[in-house]
Amino acid sequence: DTAVSQTPKYLVTQMGNDKSIKCEQNLGHDTMYWYKQDSKKFLKIMFSYNNKELIINETVPNRFSPKSPDKAHLNLHINSLELGDSAVYFCASSEGLVADTQYFGPGTRLTVL
Amino acid sequence: AQSVTQPDIHITVSEGASLELRCNYSYGATPYLFWYVQSPGQGLQLLLKYFSGDTLVQGIKGFEAEFKRSQSSFNLRKPSVHWSDAAEYFCAVGPSLDTGRRALTFGSGTRLQVQP
Numbered sequence: 709d710t711a712v713s714q715t716p717k718y719l720v721t722q723m724g725n726d727k728s729i730k731c732e733q734n735l736g737h738d739t740m741y742w743y744k745q746d747s748k749k750f751l752k753i754m755f756s757y758n759n760k761e762l763i764i765n766e767t768v769p770n771r772f773s774p775k776s777p778d779k780a781h782l783n784l785h786i787n788s789l790e791l792g793d794s795a796v797y798f799c800a801s802s803e804g805l806v807a808d809t810q811y812f813g814p815g816t817r818l819t820v821l
Numbered sequence: 822a823q824s825v826t827q828p829d830i831h832i833t834v835s836e837g838a839s840l841e842l843r844c845n846y847s848y849g850a851t852p853y854l855f856w857y858v859q860s861p862g863q864g865l866q867l868l869l870k871y872f873s874g875d876t877l878v879q880g881i882k883g884f885e886a887e888f889k890r891s892q893s894s895f896n897l898r899k900p901s902v903h904w905s906d907a908a909e910y911f912c913a914v915g916p917s918l919d920t921g922r923r924a925l926t927f928g929s930g931t932r933l934q935v936q937p
Contacts, residue, residue: 749859751925815863
């Protein structure tokens with residue numbers, strides 16, 4: 709059984725479009741995250757939700773909006789896509805906020821043309 | 822602010838040789854430390870973690886890491902590398918109530934190539 713799943717795995721779209729990436733975890737965790745991995749493999753936190761409440765919002769453009777309908781889901785919606793948004797986006801989850809291991813999804817490779 | 826440095830961008834070793842990947846962190850107190858591995862086209866998989874206690878931690882796939890407070894290091898080791906170990910390795914410092922940091926801080930990664 710997949711612990712943290714993301715859809716789609718690949719997403720190719722044109723500049724200016726709006727797209728969403730979905731994430732689901734079946735681990736019963738309270739906290740979920742979105743990370744962005746750029747072309748140089750650098751990983752950076754974007755957002756985090758704990759019990760459906762936004763707790764981390766790192767300097768990310770307003771075009772990115774996370775939504776957590778329940779504890780098991782954290783979706784990422786991106787408006788007006790730009791070339792620089794091309795990256796791999798990883799969802800992760802953890803039981804708590806501090807000392808707990810984060811479990812990562814397989815990633816969504818977004819390519820903006 | 823906490824930070825993580827992986828000095829080696831790229832390392833090549835021969836199959837069967839030993840391996841050490843370096844990781845240095847900047848943090849005031851005892852950090853929570855992690856090593857993750859990312860195989861090509863895959864997500865991140867946890868290899869091992871250090872929270873407290875024994876400074877030598879064992880992980881999956883035959884990896885181990887040693888926490889050295891005096892050197893602010895958490896180097897990853899494996900006595901005999903297999904071709905399937907070729908991947909990107911990330912060291913990370915965990916969230917901290919002390920710094921207010923609530924997410925993992927990753928190093929820039931070390932790409933491991935294994936020669937036959």
